[in-house]
Amino acid sequence: MPVLGQNQYGKAATRVVRVARAGATHQLTDLTVQVALSGQLTEAHLVGSNAAVLPTDTMKNTVYVFARERGIASPEAFAAELARHFVTSQPTVERALVTVEEHRWERLADHSFVRSGQETRTARVAYRADRFEVLSGLTGLTVLNTTDSEFHGFARDAYTTLAETTDRVLATEVTAVWRHTAQDAETIAAADWNADYATARERLLAAFSGTYSYSLQQTLFAMASAVIETLPGVAEMRLSLPNKHHFLADLSPFGIANETGDGAVYLATEQPFGLIEATVLREGAEQRIPVELTSPA
Amino acid sequence: MPVLGQNQYGKAATRVVRVARAGATHQLTDLTVQVALSGQLTEAHLVGSNAAVLPTDTMKNTVYVFARERGIASPEAFAAELARHFVTSQPTVERALVTVEEHRWERLADHSFVRSGQETRTARVAYRADRFEVLSGLTGLTVLNTTDSEFHGFARDAYTTLAETTDRVLATEVTAVWRHTAQDAETIAAADWNADYATARERLLAAFSGTYSYSLQQTLFAMASAVIETLPGVAEMRLSLPNKHHFLADLSPFGIANETGDGAVYLATEQPFGLIEATVLREGAEQRIPVELTSPA
Amino acid sequence: MPVLGQNQYGKAATRVVRVARAGATHQLTDLTVQVALSGQLTEAHLVGSNAAVLPTDTMKNTVYVFARERGIASPEAFAAELARHFVTSQPTVERALVTVEEHRWERLADHSFVRSGQETRTARVAYRADRFEVLSGLTGLTVLNTTDSEFHGFARDAYTTLAETTDRVLATEVTAVWRHTAQDAETIAAADWNADYATARERLLAAFSGTYSYSLQQTLFAMASAVIETLPGVAEMRLSLPNKHHFLADLSPFGIANETGDGAVYLATEQPFGLIEATVLREGAEQRIPVELTSPA
Amino acid sequence: MPVLGQNQYGKAATRVVRVARAGATHQLTDLTVQVALSGQLTEAHLVGSNAAVLPTDTMKNTVYVFARERGIASPEAFAAELARHFVTSQPTVERALVTVEEHRWERLADHSFVRSGQETRTARVAYRADRFEVLSGLTGLTVLNTTDSEFHGFARDAYTTLAETTDRVLATEVTAVWRHTAQDAETIAAADWNADYATARERLLAAFSGTYSYSLQQTLFAMASAVIETLPGVAEMRLSLPNKHHFLADLSPFGIANETGDGAVYLATEQPFGLIEATVLREGAEQRIPVELTSPA
Structure with missing residues (x-):
């Protein structure tokens, strides 16, 4: 009988844009977020029980809620908050890996922007057992x-x-x-x-x-x-x-x-x-x- | 018997980069060039005679030669020179359509550059019967x-x-x-x-x-x-x-x-x-x- | 004062999949649909009046409704029905152009399919003044x-x-x-x-x-x-x-x-x-x- | 002083097509090959000495020579031969990783083919110290x-x-x-x-x-x-x-x-x-x- 090894699941390619408009000069943050969770998922794979499976749709919702309620100070901080949330709120989740790509915009005017550059800033935060590992990067x-x-x-x-x-x-x-x-x-x-x-x-x-x-x-x-x-x-x-x-x-x-x-x-x-x-x-x-x-x- | 209608052929996606280095500060021009020729090509289509077919490989060579010898003042001027060349030098070519995409670079240092922006400048020049039609653009x-x-x-x-x-x-x-x-x-x-x-x-x-x-x-x-x-x-x-x-x-x-x-x-x-x-x-x-x-x- | 020339607007990249399951053997149709309408749109461009602008969101809805209610006999027939609908139901629409791409699937089992081939079948139907022009194709x-x-x-x-x-x-x-x-x-x-x-x-x-x-x-x-x-x-x-x-x-x-x-x-x-x-x-x-x-x- | 960790270099995206035509019925093999070598490359990174650097251009040549001389029995066997070659012929190379993608064609006629399916077969062979590790796959x-x-x-x-x-x-x-x-x-x-x-x-x-x-x-x-x-x-x-x-x-x-x-x-x-x-x-x-x-x- 084959045996389950490392496994994870989650939501990829969640596109979230946030606009801060405290005054006349607006700020724009444009991210693609990916969440991957690991934990007590053997039953899901072997017998089709989903009791430990938080839907990937929920992960997407959570990304939007966190962006709305907590803001996006940086890709790293945003990824870290999300990663910790899933592990600390779901008893069956042991590790969360959140990857963020930030798309760059340059200001044209107070509330106008132009996509700039071809590079993407990246951040990837893993959280497990109260410990974060933070990777930053670009591509x-x-x-x-x-x-x-x-x-x-x-x-x-x-x-x-x-x-x-x-x-x-x-x-x-x-x-x-x-x-x-x-x-x-x-x-x-x-x-x-x-x-x-x-x-x-x-x-x-x-x-x-x-x-x-x-x-x-x-x-x-x-x-x-x-x-x-x-x-x-x-x-x-x-x-x-x-x-x-x-x-x-x-x-x-x-x-x-x-x-x-x-x-x-x-x-x-x-x-x-x-x-x-x-x-x-x-x-x-x-x-x-x-x-x-x-x-x- | 089917009849030949509008037709053209040429070389697409010729990537040419030119470096001007008159002094310490170099200049970089980065183009993708496409050539399409029309003319007396009925025989080529109907009986497989290539007597009027200048190879597309030759068009590619010509792009490099013109870039080397004449420089690239602008996408429009470069396209126009190429278009006129094919019509005036080949008796069977009646019309040339040359399309140029220019990829943008920003200066980092005297001889260093970074690709900037995501847009591409475009130029498309048609030449026929001593008349040019010039389209400029961006995408x-x-x-x-x-x-x-x-x-x-x-x-x-x-x-x-x-x-x-x-x-x-x-x-x-x-x-x-x-x-x-x-x-x-x-x-x-x-x-x-x-x-x-x-x-x-x-x-x-x-x-x-x-x-x-x-x-x-x-x-x-x-x-x-x-x-x-x-x-x-x-x-x-x-x-x-x-x-x-x-x-x-x-x-x-x-x-x-x-x-x-x-x-x-x-x-x-x-x-x-x-x-x-x-x-x-x-x-x-x-x-x-x-x-x-x-x-x- | 610049003058408005040819113009059209519509919804692109509407992805619709329809499953026919009359018996144990299901049928799958997988399309990408694009709608473009032309007509009395000068006011929209010049003074920002949208009275003649059917939202592109409505076009998307219509694609799903027609797929549900009328089925998809072929890309050509489906495009033709949509094209005629927009012109005959909206007094300000004079011409509709509907383009359909069909993605190919091969049967694996009664209700299982595998994407096959890399080519896409295409159809493009224009309707104006009670007249259809039908283009078929592949890419x-x-x-x-x-x-x-x-x-x-x-x-x-x-x-x-x-x-x-x-x-x-x-x-x-x-x-x-x-x-x-x-x-x-x-x-x-x-x-x-x-x-x-x-x-x-x-x-x-x-x-x-x-x-x-x-x-x-x-x-x-x-x-x-x-x-x-x-x-x-x-x-x-x-x-x-x-x-x-x-x-x-x-x-x-x-x-x-x-x-x-x-x-x-x-x-x-x-x-x-x-x-x-x-x-x-x-x-x-x-x-x-x-x-x-x-x-x- | 920063320290060099894991490193490798090689040639990616070498596209090789081989035609066997022993009789009237031809056979077609269509691969993309990637080679990555590791070994005694510290000097290359730290002081710019290339004495241990076999050019990536040579890897590309080798792919074509091996395809010509030894044929391509399978992606796995071809990758294994290449991987062993680099390690056994170059004293400074300790490990070779060769990745092959095979593109699928279906027969149309004796010497005619059509690209079929969208999947790519993959093979990845690592060779080090007389030991092979073979991964097969598809995407x-x-x-x-x-x-x-x-x-x-x-x-x-x-x-x-x-x-x-x-x-x-x-x-x-x-x-x-x-x-x-x-x-x-x-x-x-x-x-x-x-x-x-x-x-x-x-x-x-x-x-x-x-x-x-x-x-x-x-x-x-x-x-x-x-x-x-x-x-x-x-x-x-x-x-x-x-x-x-x-x-x-x-x-x-x-x-x-x-x-x-x-x-x-x-x-x-x-x-x-x-x-x-x-x-x-x-x-x-x-x-x-x-x-x-x-x-x-």
Whole structure:
């Protein structure tokens, strides 16, 4: 007889928008929320008893109620409140995992906004046995350096044809997840998650643009290190960096030079692509961010 | 025997990136180019003779060569040069249609960039018989007003249940195409397409945020009018505006009020959605932008 | 003062699923419906009066009511009933355009189904002044021939480097739209749209696989002709065929031959891609399918 | 000083198509391959030395060479050969993870094919220290039952409004990953992976359609159990089942009943959606499939 292993269930893709309009200048918060609960669910799987199954529809309702009644101070704080609620209010729920994506808007006018940027801020809070684990992050942040990137001196085998280069375009679409040191309800409430996020994003961008790079691996390490060195509460960071290749167009059949330099023309390709992934840890920290979180394949 | 009607062929999705690096501060241009040619292609369709078929691979090569040799002053000028090239250099090509999408980047540092915004600037130039038709546009520009939008007094029938509202969130993702009055090679070269684009985009945003709206139709008309009134060279504008519905979450089952006002919480939905489309014309101008261009379904 | 040109508005992406369960064997119909209405909407655009604006929410309701009360005999018949309803019941509506996508399911068991295929059947019915125009079609039908495709003897210019080939892989993702000769309510009710669709699909596939091809243009013409010759009610067909390139991998750097033949290995690429589009007409028929309908760019 | 944790790099989205044409009847294999290598990469990250970095471009070349020279007996066998190659041929590579997606085609004629179904078969092989771990799976398999699904007796709290039901539509899009007991090169070569895959897929479908369901959790357990009970080499299965909600359209405002039964009409919604995930184990087996592999959020 097969046996039930790890399991969880919940509501994904709940889209909640909240408008604060205390004065003439409105504030807009735009989230996608996912809830996943684990606990005493063996009966549900084995004999079809739903006595321990809080409907996923209820989770959706709860997201809207909490957004209305408590506001959304930050993705992290909002996720933490929701996660604790489900565990502390439902006797059969042992662990809650709440993931929030925040969509960015820029102000146009007092009550007008335009979607800005392509990146999404993320937060993922797990709550179990009175303990929170908080992951912050972002995805979809696309950056490009037109120079200060080399790639050579690499290993070779019988199938290696790649030419070495001392000046290439380096571009990637950053997915980053960083773990904060252990939190309780008080430290979560006291922290300035939005300021920390802004710092982390700024450090990632500065390290990307400021690193003279011999490989995307080196750039990755520099980016993660910059955040860890700046934010004392970050224990580890996981980065997943696809190499968005820009190849110099070969115009030699037409007698036209197209070398790195002014006016160089590149083919931007989507696939195949290199994919560089690593966790960088504060010295002494444990690695806890799941590798597959940023790299499901 | 079936008969060949309108036909065209070409290369789509050619991704070209050009870097100007005259000094320390580099410039980046990032385009997706599509070429479609029409002409004496009956033999190709009916008897498999390719004597009049310039390979689509050649079109791709030409895009890279022109980007390298002539630069990319603007999507419109680049499209126009390509379109004219194919018609004037190939005796069997009678018409060329070149479509360009420009992807936006913002500067991070001298040689570093970050993809910005979600919208794409578009240009579409047709060339035939020494005559250019230039369409400019944008797609993917998402905007939202938190107030100053009403919707009531509408028609009703037996299937109407929608409540009237005097204060709702209004959000849309703008697709706009505007046609310039007739152009020749000289006027295309002389125009400042980038400045005109910036003006059009700014007018669209200002009209969206500044219009007190009784319907998305009214907002649409105000947006298009603002561009036509500001840019004398624009003969017509087509707008396609999906209504990105934000519904007030119904929290009454929980005894919680959630009315428009401070702290209101909305369900953002993807589908179904309203879709408002119209062409607005300068007085006396002919309607020439195909309706299906912005509304294929 | 800018002037209002062509305009329409409606509800897109209404997803309706209907289950017929007269006996143990259930039937499933799965549609996405889009409605667009035109008529006396100048006031709505210019002065914000909604007196002639039937809410798009009502259109959605009507789709569900009609599916419930009248059933869905075919996408074409369902679209026609809806289109006529809006024009005949609303004095300010002059034209209705209803587009239906049907998603395919295959039977697993009496009341169980699995989504099958990647293609979507489409229908688009316009109604105005007691006259219907019916377009049928499909999109997303991906097909591939491993041989019997050549490409050579093509035009050349200074930027042509493509090698000629007498045996290549030919693959495409078919978008087809065909127009039926004029219809009234009686002929729409009497026609067997589902049988016609099955015939058209079968003819497209047979012509694709059975045509020895010297170009995708030739294959396109053969495909459209096969339908027109088989279905007497089809006046014209528009096909849009992206060339899904499969290039022989160049393994010569490793001393490995990789020519067409047993065991040949291909790079399947997504972009850039060739795009071949044409309308084929029954002799004497007028071309009425908008070119942009299958080729918005 | 930050410290390097788990890291890997490789090539994603290599698209390889192979045609076997021993006789008139051709065979088509269509894969997307991803390679990820781990090993002595600290120098690459910390000081920009690439001496241990085999270029990702080489991995892509190797995929094509292996496909050409060794053929593709199954996704699992192909992934295993590639994984072992990188570890055994590169002294600095300690672990290789090769993921393969197979795209399905159905035969139209001797050398003609049509893309069939929407699901993708997956295989993921890790090789380290002479040991293989083989995961098989599929994604994108969408199934629906029109009856034999109930949901009631669930937990309730202050935010629960969901009505109980004894007859609902149950639909999901299956993502499944199953782990095979430990393998070496001989057992991998000897196994009939394609037959096993066909069996697993058939068991999943039969269990979905054949289970009278009180919850999607119960259906999930039945599906995984059916595979484990049929295939002795499967140690565990992870399923991720989004609940593709189909809600009865509320037509009561129009005086129309729309209850479960003949002619019932449903709203098919995309979001929010329930998400049910679990691992089911053969008795005594260890849980090794990473939870995040099928549930990155």
